[in-house]
Amino acid sequence: MTAFPSQEFVETEQQGSTQQGASRRPLLDSRAAGTYTGLGERYIRRLRAERRITCVRIGGRVLFDPDDLDELIDRHREPAMRPVEGCTASPVAPHEKQTSLRQVRRAVG
Numbered sequence: 365m366t367a368f369p370s371q372e373f374v375e376t377e378q379q380g381s382t383q384q385g386a387s388r389r390p391l392l393d394s395r396a397a398g399t400y401t402g403l404g405e406r407y408i409r410r411l412r413a414e415r416r417i418t419c420v421r422i423g424g425r426v427l428f429d430p431d432d433l434d435e436l437i438d439r440h441r442e443p444a445m446r447p448v449e450g451c452t453a454s455p456v457a458p459h460e461k462q463t464s465l466r467q468v469r470r471a472v473g
Contacts, residue, residue, distance in 0.1 A: 391420055391427035401433050411436075431466055438466070 394412070398405035408428070411417040418432045 389430045391429055392433070393425065393427060397428040397433055400430060401437060431469075434466055434469075 392400055394408045395405045398408045401408070408417070412419050412426065412428075417436055418429065420427045420429060
C-alpha cells in the first residue's frame with residue numbers, strides 16, 4: 365500500500381475545489397460592506413457588535429461575506445402593498461415564503 369493518493373482522487377479533489385472557489389466572491393471589510401449595502405460602515409459595525417450579522421475573523425481582521433449581506437437585505441425586504449403600474453405580478457402576502465436573492469443566484473449560477 366502506498367502513502368500517495370491515487371491520480372483519480374487528486375483530480376477529483378482539484379475539480380471540487382475549483383468549482384467551490386469559482387462562485388465565491390471576495391470578502392469585504394466593514395467599510396466596503398457598508399458601501400455595498402448602502403447602510404454605512406458604522407451601522408455594519410454595530411450589527412456585528414450586536415451579533416445580528418455573520419462575520420469572518422481572519423488574523424484579527426473582521427470580514428463580511430457578500431452572500432450574508434444579501435441575506436441581511438432579504439430578511440428586511442417588505443412586499444409592496446400596491447401593484448406597480450404595468451406590473452402584472454401580485455404582491456406576496458407576509459405569511460408566504462419568499463425566494464431569497466441567494467436562492468435565486470444558486471439556481472441561476
